[in-house]
Amino acid sequence: MKEIALHILDIAQNSIAARASLIELTLSETREAIVFTIVDNGSGMSAQLLARVTDPFTTTRTARKMGLGIPLLRMAAEQTGGSLTIASTEGVGTTVTALFHPGHIDCPPVGDMAGTITLLLQGTPQLELHYIHTIDNHSFQLTTEDLRAQLGPEISLAEPEVILWIRDYLQEQETLLREHKGMKA
Amino acid sequence: MKTLAELQAIRDRMRSQIDLREAGDDRIRVVVGMATCGIAAGARPVLNALLEEVNKRELKNVTVSQTGCIGVCRLEPIVEVYVPGQEKVTYVKMTPDKVASIVSEHLVNGRVVEEYTIGAAE
Incomplete structure:
Protein backbone atom coordinates (compact mmCIF):
# COMPACT_ATOMS: atom_id res chain seq x y z
CA MET A 1 0.00 0.00 0.00
CA LYS A 2 1.52 3.27 -1.12
CA GLU A 3 -0.74 5.58 0.91
CA ILE A 4 -2.20 5.69 4.40
CA ALA A 5 -5.49 6.52 2.66
CA LEU A 6 -5.41 3.10 0.94
CA HIS A 7 -4.96 1.35 4.29
CA ILE A 8 -7.96 3.28 5.58
CA LEU A 9 -10.05 2.22 2.58
CA ASP A 10 -9.04 -1.40 3.12
CA ILE A 11 -9.57 -1.50 6.89
CA ALA A 12 -12.90 0.31 6.72
CA GLN A 13 -14.16 -2.48 4.43
CA ASN A 14 -13.77 -4.79 7.44
CA SER A 15 -16.25 -2.62 9.34
CA ILE A 16 -18.67 -2.85 6.44
CA ALA A 17 -18.21 -6.63 6.27
CA ALA A 18 -19.02 -6.68 10.02
CA ARG A 19 -22.35 -5.02 9.09
CA ALA A 20 -21.58 -1.65 10.65
CA SER A 21 -24.21 1.03 9.99
CA LEU A 22 -22.01 3.84 11.34
CA ILE A 23 -18.29 4.44 10.91
CA GLU A 24 -16.50 7.30 12.62
CA LEU A 25 -13.23 8.03 10.90
CA THR A 26 -10.78 10.54 12.31
CA LEU A 27 -7.42 11.37 10.80
CA SER A 28 -5.06 13.71 12.55
CA GLU A 29 -1.72 14.98 11.27
CA THR A 30 0.93 16.86 13.18
CA ARG A 31 4.68 17.11 12.79
CA GLU A 32 5.07 14.34 15.39
CA ALA A 33 2.38 11.85 14.45
CA ILE A 34 -0.17 10.78 11.89
CA VAL A 35 -2.99 8.96 13.67
CA PHE A 36 -6.17 7.51 12.25
CA THR A 37 -9.00 5.91 14.17
CA ILE A 38 -11.86 3.90 12.72
CA VAL A 39 -14.72 3.32 15.15
CA ASP A 40 -17.58 1.11 13.99
CA ASN A 41 -20.79 -0.29 15.44
CA GLY A 42 -20.41 -3.61 13.62
CA SER A 43 -20.56 -7.10 15.04
CA GLY A 44 -17.26 -6.82 16.97
CA MET A 45 -14.90 -9.70 17.72
CA SER A 46 -14.52 -12.22 20.48
CA ALA A 47 -11.42 -11.98 22.67
CA GLN A 48 -10.07 -15.12 20.96
CA LEU A 49 -10.43 -13.70 17.45
CA LEU A 50 -9.09 -10.31 18.56
CA ALA A 51 -5.93 -11.97 19.91
CA ARG A 52 -5.23 -13.56 16.51
CA VAL A 53 -6.37 -10.77 14.23
CA THR A 54 -2.96 -9.38 13.25
CA ASP A 55 -1.81 -12.84 12.18
CA PRO A 56 -1.97 -13.08 8.36
CA PHE A 57 -3.30 -16.62 8.66
CA THR A 58 -6.40 -15.35 10.44
CA THR A 59 -9.37 -14.42 8.28
CA THR A 60 -13.13 -14.69 8.34
CA ARG A 61 -13.41 -14.92 4.59
CA THR A 62 -13.86 -18.16 2.74
CA ALA A 63 -11.92 -17.54 -0.51
CA ARG A 64 -8.67 -18.66 1.13
CA LYS A 65 -7.16 -18.97 4.58
CA MET A 66 -5.32 -15.66 4.70
CA GLY A 67 -6.17 -12.04 5.29
CA LEU A 68 -3.49 -9.42 4.74
CA GLY A 69 -5.23 -6.11 5.40
CA ILE A 70 -4.57 -5.83 9.14
CA PRO A 71 -1.06 -7.39 9.03
CA LEU A 72 -0.01 -5.01 6.22
CA LEU A 73 -1.26 -2.02 8.21
CA ARG A 74 0.50 -3.20 11.35
CA MET A 75 3.74 -3.63 9.45
CA ALA A 76 3.46 -0.22 7.79
CA ALA A 77 2.79 1.52 11.11
CA GLU A 78 5.48 -0.33 13.08
CA GLN A 79 8.07 0.28 10.36
CA THR A 80 7.85 3.98 11.21
CA GLY A 81 8.17 3.31 14.94
CA GLY A 82 4.40 3.64 15.29
CA SER A 83 1.77 1.18 16.36
CA LEU A 84 -1.54 -0.50 15.66
CA THR A 85 -4.12 -1.08 18.37
CA ILE A 86 -7.46 -2.79 18.03
CA ALA A 87 -10.18 -2.85 20.66
CA SER A 88 -13.37 -4.78 20.11
CA THR A 89 -16.46 -5.94 21.96
CA GLU A 90 -18.74 -8.54 20.49
CA GLY A 91 -22.11 -7.05 19.65
CA VAL A 92 -20.87 -3.49 20.19
CA GLY A 93 -18.21 -2.77 17.59
CA THR A 94 -14.53 -2.37 16.88
CA THR A 95 -12.04 0.48 17.15
CA VAL A 96 -8.84 0.42 15.10
CA THR A 97 -6.14 3.00 15.79
CA ALA A 98 -2.95 3.30 13.76
CA LEU A 99 -0.08 5.64 14.51
CA PHE A 100 2.65 6.56 12.04
CA HIS A 101 5.73 8.68 12.64
CA PRO A 102 5.90 11.08 9.67
CA GLY A 103 9.58 11.86 10.23
CA HIS A 104 10.54 8.25 9.51
CA ILE A 105 11.79 7.51 6.00
CA ASP A 106 9.40 4.52 5.69
CA CYS A 107 6.30 6.57 6.46
CA PRO A 108 3.92 6.50 3.48
CA PRO A 109 2.17 9.73 2.47
CA VAL A 110 -1.41 10.25 3.67
CA GLY A 111 -2.50 10.24 0.03
CA GLU A 128 -23.52 6.64 7.86
CA LEU A 129 -19.98 8.02 7.89
CA HIS A 130 -18.57 10.73 10.13
CA TYR A 131 -15.24 11.93 8.87
CA ILE A 132 -12.95 14.44 10.57
CA HIS A 133 -9.52 15.28 9.13
CA THR A 134 -7.28 17.52 11.23
CA ILE A 135 -3.94 18.97 10.16
CA ASP A 136 -2.20 20.81 12.99
CA MET B 1 -15.80 26.77 -3.95
CA LYS B 2 -18.44 24.08 -3.72
CA THR B 3 -21.10 24.13 -1.01
CA LEU B 4 -23.35 21.28 0.15
CA ALA B 5 -26.39 23.22 -1.03
CA GLU B 6 -25.40 22.35 -4.62
CA LEU B 7 -26.65 18.85 -3.91
CA GLN B 8 -30.18 20.27 -3.94
CA ALA B 9 -29.79 21.22 -7.59
CA ILE B 10 -28.52 17.71 -8.40
CA ARG B 11 -31.50 16.29 -6.51
CA ASP B 12 -34.00 18.38 -8.47
CA ARG B 13 -32.36 17.48 -11.78
CA MET B 14 -32.36 13.78 -10.93
CA ARG B 15 -35.98 13.77 -9.82
CA SER B 16 -37.02 15.11 -13.22
CA GLN B 17 -35.17 12.37 -15.11
CA ILE B 18 -35.88 9.46 -12.81
CA ASP B 19 -38.09 7.72 -15.37
CA LEU B 20 -35.30 7.85 -17.98
CA ARG B 21 -33.46 5.30 -15.92
CA GLU B 22 -33.96 1.86 -17.36
CA ALA B 23 -35.63 -0.67 -15.13
CA GLY B 24 -34.10 -3.72 -13.40
CA ASP B 25 -33.35 -6.69 -15.60
CA ASP B 26 -31.56 -5.33 -18.66
CA ARG B 27 -28.97 -3.35 -16.78
CA ILE B 28 -25.26 -3.91 -17.45
CA ARG B 29 -23.33 -4.52 -14.24
CA VAL B 30 -19.66 -3.54 -13.93
CA VAL B 31 -18.01 -4.91 -10.80
CA VAL B 32 -14.57 -3.91 -9.46
CA GLY B 33 -12.62 -6.07 -6.97
CA MET B 34 -11.90 -3.88 -3.93
CA ALA B 35 -10.31 -6.24 -1.41
CA THR B 36 -6.78 -5.73 -0.04
CA CYS B 37 -5.28 -7.19 -3.23
CA GLY B 38 -7.31 -4.97 -5.54
CA ILE B 39 -6.70 -1.81 -3.52
CA ALA B 40 -2.95 -2.46 -3.32
CA ALA B 41 -2.78 -3.08 -7.08
CA GLY B 42 -4.55 0.18 -7.95
CA ALA B 43 -8.29 -0.51 -8.08
CA ARG B 44 -9.22 2.87 -6.59
CA PRO B 45 -8.20 4.99 -9.62
CA VAL B 46 -9.72 2.37 -11.95
CA LEU B 47 -13.11 2.58 -10.23
CA ASN B 48 -12.87 6.36 -10.23
CA ALA B 49 -12.20 6.39 -13.97
CA LEU B 50 -15.18 4.06 -14.54
CA LEU B 51 -17.52 6.35 -12.60
CA GLU B 52 -16.29 9.36 -14.56
CA GLU B 53 -16.66 7.69 -17.93
CA VAL B 54 -20.12 6.25 -17.21
CA ASN B 55 -21.30 9.62 -15.92
CA LYS B 56 -19.79 11.52 -18.86
CA ARG B 57 -21.52 9.30 -21.40
CA GLU B 58 -24.74 9.31 -19.37
CA LEU B 59 -25.05 5.53 -19.52
CA LYS B 60 -28.28 5.15 -17.56
CA ASN B 61 -28.33 1.36 -18.03
CA VAL B 62 -24.95 0.74 -16.37
CA THR B 63 -24.41 0.05 -12.65
CA VAL B 64 -20.87 0.28 -11.26
CA SER B 65 -20.34 -1.62 -8.02
CA GLN B 66 -17.63 -3.10 -5.79
CA THR B 67 -16.92 -6.59 -4.57
CA GLY B 68 -14.31 -8.38 -2.46
CA CYS B 69 -11.49 -10.62 -3.63
CA ILE B 70 -12.28 -12.24 -6.96
CA GLY B 71 -9.63 -14.92 -6.41
CA VAL B 72 -6.82 -14.15 -8.88
CA CYS B 73 -4.95 -11.56 -6.84
CA ARG B 74 -1.89 -11.50 -9.12
CA LEU B 75 -4.04 -10.19 -11.99
CA GLU B 76 -5.64 -7.35 -10.01
CA PRO B 77 -7.08 -4.78 -10.53
CA ILE B 78 -9.91 -6.88 -11.99
CA VAL B 79 -13.13 -5.60 -13.54
CA GLU B 80 -16.01 -7.93 -14.40
CA VAL B 81 -18.70 -6.96 -16.90
CA TYR B 82 -22.10 -8.65 -16.79
CA VAL B 83 -24.25 -7.97 -19.84
CA PRO B 84 -27.67 -9.62 -19.42
CA GLY B 85 -27.96 -12.78 -21.51
CA GLN B 86 -24.23 -12.98 -22.18
CA GLU B 87 -21.30 -14.68 -20.52
CA LYS B 88 -19.39 -12.66 -17.91
CA VAL B 89 -16.26 -10.92 -19.23
CA THR B 90 -13.26 -10.52 -16.89
CA TYR B 91 -10.77 -7.72 -17.55
CA VAL B 92 -7.45 -8.01 -15.71
CA LYS B 93 -4.48 -5.79 -14.79
CA MET B 94 -6.72 -2.82 -15.27
CA THR B 95 -5.50 0.75 -15.43
CA PRO B 96 -7.43 4.03 -15.71
CA ASP B 97 -6.16 4.25 -19.32
CA LYS B 98 -7.91 1.02 -20.30
CA VAL B 99 -11.24 2.18 -18.90
CA ALA B 100 -12.25 4.53 -21.73
CA SER B 101 -11.93 1.89 -24.45
CA ILE B 102 -13.81 -0.73 -22.40
CA VAL B 103 -16.63 1.72 -21.78
CA SER B 104 -16.90 2.84 -25.40
CA GLU B 105 -16.29 -0.53 -27.05
CA HIS B 106 -17.92 -2.98 -24.66
CA LEU B 107 -20.55 -1.06 -22.69
CA VAL B 108 -21.70 1.17 -25.55
CA ASN B 109 -21.01 -0.83 -28.72
CA GLY B 110 -21.20 -4.35 -27.32
CA ARG B 111 -17.74 -5.43 -28.55
CA VAL B 112 -15.55 -7.16 -25.97
CA VAL B 113 -12.02 -5.66 -25.78
CA GLU B 114 -10.29 -9.04 -26.11
CA GLU B 115 -6.72 -7.84 -25.50
CA TYR B 116 -7.53 -6.79 -21.89
CA THR B 117 -9.42 -9.94 -20.91
CA ILE B 118 -8.19 -12.72 -18.65
CA GLY B 119 -8.15 -15.02 -21.70
CA ALA B 120 -5.50 -12.85 -23.40
CA ALA B 121 -3.43 -12.50 -20.18
CA GLU B 122 -3.17 -16.20 -19.42
Missing part, protein backbone atom coordinates in the same frame (compact mmCIF):
# COMPACT_ATOMS: atom_id res chain seq x y z
CA ASP A 112 -5.88 10.69 -1.58
CA MET A 113 -8.41 10.79 1.26
CA ALA A 114 -11.05 12.22 -1.08
CA GLY A 115 -10.74 9.09 -3.24
CA THR A 116 -10.97 6.82 -0.21
CA ILE A 117 -14.10 8.47 1.25
CA THR A 118 -15.70 8.55 -2.21
CA LEU A 119 -15.24 4.84 -2.74
CA LEU A 120 -16.46 3.91 0.73
CA LEU A 121 -19.70 5.78 0.04
CA GLN A 122 -19.98 4.49 -3.53
CA GLY A 123 -19.63 0.90 -2.35
CA THR A 124 -21.96 1.23 0.65
CA PRO A 125 -24.25 4.21 0.02
CA GLN A 126 -26.53 3.43 2.98
CA LEU A 127 -23.61 3.72 5.43
CA ASN A 137 -4.91 23.15 14.27
CA HIS A 138 -7.16 23.13 11.17
CA SER A 139 -9.85 20.62 10.46
CA PHE A 140 -12.46 19.51 7.93
CA GLN A 141 -15.53 17.51 8.74
CA LEU A 142 -18.12 15.68 6.65
CA THR A 143 -21.07 13.55 7.70
CA THR A 144 -23.35 11.55 5.46
CA GLU A 145 -26.29 12.98 7.42
CA ASP A 146 -25.35 16.45 6.13
CA LEU A 147 -25.18 15.14 2.56
CA ARG A 148 -28.54 13.40 2.85
CA ALA A 149 -30.15 16.48 4.40
CA GLN A 150 -29.50 18.32 1.10
CA LEU A 151 -30.08 15.41 -1.23
CA GLY A 152 -33.27 13.98 0.24
CA PRO A 153 -33.84 10.35 1.24
CA GLU A 154 -34.71 8.87 -2.15
CA ILE A 155 -31.49 9.61 -4.08
CA SER A 156 -28.57 7.27 -3.44
CA LEU A 157 -25.12 8.66 -2.67
CA ALA A 158 -23.85 6.09 -5.21
CA GLU A 159 -25.57 7.77 -8.19
CA PRO A 160 -22.65 8.63 -10.50
CA GLU A 161 -23.50 12.32 -10.67
CA VAL A 162 -23.85 12.54 -6.88
CA ILE A 163 -20.74 10.57 -5.97
CA LEU A 164 -18.58 12.50 -8.45
CA TRP A 165 -19.84 15.75 -6.96
CA ILE A 166 -18.94 14.45 -3.48
CA ARG A 167 -15.47 13.53 -4.73
CA ASP A 168 -14.88 16.99 -6.22
CA TYR A 169 -16.16 18.60 -3.02
CA LEU A 170 -13.84 16.48 -0.87
CA GLN A 171 -10.86 17.16 -3.15
CA GLU A 172 -11.47 20.87 -2.83
CA GLN A 173 -11.82 20.72 0.96
CA GLU A 174 -8.78 18.46 1.38
CA THR A 175 -6.67 20.86 -0.69
CA LEU A 176 -7.82 23.82 1.41
CA LEU A 177 -7.04 21.89 4.56
CA ARG A 178 -3.59 20.97 3.27
CA GLU A 179 -2.92 24.66 2.62
CA HIS A 180 -4.03 25.40 6.18
CA LYS A 181 -7.03 27.30 4.94
CA GLY A 182 -9.59 25.00 6.51
CA MET A 183 -11.70 25.84 9.50
CA LYS A 184 -9.83 26.44 12.73
CA ALA A 185 -10.16 23.42 14.93
